Amino acid sequence: MPDCIVIGGGVIGMMTARELTLKGLExxxxxxxxxxxxxxxxxxxIISPLYPWEYSDEVNSFSFASQEVYEGLCHELLDSTGIDPxxxxxGLLMLDQFEQDNAKTWLKKxxxxxxxIDDKALFENIAQxxxxxxxxxxxKDIEIRGVKVIENANVSDLLIDADAIKGVKYNEVSLHSENVVLSAGAWSGEFAQTPKExxxxxxxxxxxxxxxxxxxxxxxxxxxxIIPRLDGNVVVGSTMQEVGFDRSTEDIIRDELYDFAIKYQPQLSKYxxxxxxxxxxxxxxxxxxxxQKSDEIEGLYFNTGHFRNGLNMAPACAKKIANLIQ
Ligand SMILES: Cc1cc2nc3c(=O)[nH]c(=O)nc-3n(C[C@H](O)[C@H](O)[C@H](O)COP(=O)(O)OP(=O)(O)OC[C@H]3O[C@@H](n4cnc5c(N)ncnc54)[C@H](O)[C@@H]3O)c2cc1C
Structure with a gap:
C-alpha cells in the first residue's frame, strides 16, 4: 500500500509526487x-501572474516562492533526465495597466x-x-525517483470510511492508501469533495x-x-472561454491572435x-x-484550482502539500 496516492499527472500532480518522494514517502x-x-x-x-495586482496575497506568495526555486529545479531536472525545460x-514588457492605482500599490508593497522603455514597463526578472x-x-524524473506512475487510470471514486480516506477506485480497481492528493486540474470539480467549484x-x-x-x-x-521561445517559435495567447470541455479551436481566434502578434511585432508577419x-x-x-487538507475527510488533500497560474505556482504549492502530509 503506497503512503500516498496522487490523482492527476499534470504539473501539479507530478511536482507534488516529486516533493513527497523527496521526503521518503512511497x-x-x-x-x-x-x-x-x-x-x-x-x-x-510564463513564470509570473500576468497582471499580479489582480491576485490575492496567497497567489502572489506561491508565485514569489516558486520564482525563487524554478531555475534550480530546471537544472536538477536536466541533470536527472537529460531533458531541458x-x-x-x-523579461516581460508590459504595455498597459502598470500605471493604474492598484498596480502602483502592488508594486510598492x-x-x-x-x-x-518608451512608456512601457520592462520587468527584467520575469522568466518562462x-x-x-x-x-x-x-x-521521467519522478519515475527515476521511484514514483509508481500508472497512466490510463481513470479515478472514479474516493474510498472513504468513517470520515477518513482509505484509497481510490480506478478502472474498477481499488487501491488503498491513507493519504490522497486530488490534483486533477479542470476535472477536479467532478469530485464532490472539492471545497469549492x-x-x-x-x-x-x-x-x-x-x-x-x-x-x-x-x-x-x-x-x-507573445512568448518568444529560445528556438524561434513564438507562442501567442490566449482566450478565456467558459464552454465546458469543448476542445474545438476557431479560425477567427487564430486570426485574432495572429493579428495581435503582428500589431506589436510586425516582423512576425513573414512567418x-x-x-x-x-x-x-x-x-x-x-x-x-x-x-489545503480537507476539513471533512482525514487524509484527503487538495492541490487544484490554479487557474492561469499553475505552471508558475507549482513548486511552492507542491511543497506546501508535501509538508502537510509529512
Ligand atoms: C492557454 C493556457 C495558457 C496558460 N498559460 C500559463 C502561463 O503562462 N503560466 C502559468 O503559470 N499557467 C498558465 N496556464 C495555466 C496552467 O497551465 C494550469 O494552471 C496548470 O497547468 C494546471 O495544472 P494541473 O496539473 O492542475 O492540470 P492539468 O495539467 O490539466 O493536469 C490534470 C491531470 O489530471 C488528469 N485527470 C483528470 N481527471 C482524472 C481522473 N479522474 N483520474 C486520473 N487522472 C485525472 C488529467 O488527465 C490531467 O492530465 C495556462 C493554461 C492555458 C490553458
Whole structure:
C-alpha cells in the first residue's frame, strides 16, 4: 500500500509526487490519460501572474516562492533526465495597466520595480519555461525517483470510511492508501469533495514559427501575450472561454491572435502559424487556489484550482502539500 496516492499527472500532480518522494514517502500517481498532456502542456509557461495586482496575497506568495526555486529545479531536472525545460529569463514588457492605482500599490508593497522603455514597463526578472518539456522531464524524473506512475487510470471514486480516506477506485480497481492528493486540474470539480467549484476555462493558443531572437521579451498587452521561445517559435495567447470541455479551436481566434502578434511585432508577419490548440485551465470563481487538507475527510488533500497560474505556482504549492502530509 503506497503512503500516498496522487490523482492527476499534470504539473501539479507530478511536482507534488516529486516533493513527497523527496521526503521518503512511497507514492503512486494515477493519470486518466497520458501525463502532462492537458493544461500543463497547453499553457504558455510564463513564470509570473500576468497582471499580479489582480491576485490575492496567497497567489502572489506561491508565485514569489516558486520564482525563487524554478531555475534550480530546471537544472536538477536536466541533470536527472537529460531533458531541458528551457528556463529562460527573457523579461516581460508590459504595455498597459502598470500605471493604474492598484498596480502602483502592488508594486510598492512587494518592492517590485521596472524599467521604463518608451512608456512601457520592462520587468527584467520575469522568466518562462518550456512547459511541454518541463512536464516530460518531470515524468521521467519522478519515475527515476521511484514514483509508481500508472497512466490510463481513470479515478472514479474516493474510498472513504468513517470520515477518513482509505484509497481510490480506478478502472474498477481499488487501491488503498491513507493519504490522497486530488490534483486533477479542470476535472477536479467532478469530485464532490472539492471545497469549492473548479471548472474548465478554455484558452486557445497559436505558435508562429519564426527565427530565434525575432522577439526579445514576453510582450503583454490587452490581456494577451507573445512568448518568444529560445528556438524561434513564438507562442501567442490566449482566450478565456467558459464552454465546458469543448476542445474545438476557431479560425477567427487564430486570426485574432495572429493579428495581435503582428500589431506589436510586425516582423512576425513573414512567418506562418504552425499550430493552433486549446487547453482547460482549472478555474475558480474567486481566482483563489485550493491548496489545503480537507476539513471533512482525514487524509484527503487538495492541490487544484490554479487557474492561469499553475505552471508558475507549482513548486511552492507542491511543497506546501508535501509538508502537510509529512
Ligand atoms: C492557454 C493556457 C495558457 C496558460 N498559460 C500559463 C502561463 O503562462 N503560466 C502559468 O503559470 N499557467 C498558465 N496556464 C495555466 C496552467 O497551465 C494550469 O494552471 C496548470 O497547468 C494546471 O495544472 P494541473 O496539473 O492542475 O492540470 P492539468 O495539467 O490539466 O493536469 C490534470 C491531470 O489530471 C488528469 N485527470 C483528470 N481527471 C482524472 C481522473 N479522474 N483520474 C486520473 N487522472 C485525472 C488529467 O488527465 C490531467 O492530465 C495556462 C493554461 C492555458 C490553458
Amino acid at each position: 507514492v503512486t500517481l494515477l493519470e486518466k490519460g497520458t501525463c502532462g498532456k492537458e493544461s500543463s502542456w497547453a499553457g504558455g509557461g 528551457e528556463f529562460y529569463r527573457c 512587494y518592492q517590485v520595480s521596472y524599467q521604463d 519555461i518550456r512547459n511541454p518539456r518541463l512536464v516530460k522531464a518531470l515524468k 473548479v471548472f474548465p476555462m478554455k484558452g486557445q493558443m497559436i505558435v508562429i514559427q519564426a527565427k530565434p531572437k525575432e522577439v526579445e521579451h514576453i510582450i503583454l498587452g490587452e490581456g494577451r501575450y 506562418p502559424v504552425k499550430y493552433h490548440w486549446s487547453g482547460f485551465r482549472p478555474a475558480t470563481r474567486d481566482n483563489e487556489v485550493i491548496v
